[in-house]
Amino acid sequence: MANIKSAKKRILVNETKAARNKAIKSKVKTCVKKVETAIANKDAEAAKAALKVAIVEINKAGSKGVYHKNTCSRKISRLTKAVNGIA
Incomplete structure (x- = not known):
């Protein structure tokens, strides 16, 4: 366990950030899973609706620094390609 005050604070801050x-x-x-479920059920309309929500959530995660921008792009691309494949 840390003895220095700043190190104790870092531990607390890191726990908070990790939880976020x-x-x-x-x-x-969860959003990605909803899209994949709709794709598995061959439900194009539900897949497109779920895809829109998923794209927003993925982009939010990217802007908050949770995911790298290329990771976001890759996830969105793969989901979009899968949705377009069932249409």
Whole structure:
């Protein structure tokens, strides 16, 4: 355990940031899963609606620094390609 005050603060700040990042990643994964479920069910309309929500969430995660911008682009690209494949 840290003895220096600044090190103790860093531990607390890191825990807070980790919890925030975990929540954001979880939300993105849930949105992605909804898109993939709609794709598996061959439901084009539901997939497109879920894709719009997922894109917004992925971009938010990217702007908050949870994901790298290229990771966001890759995720969006793969989901869009999959949705367009069932249309």
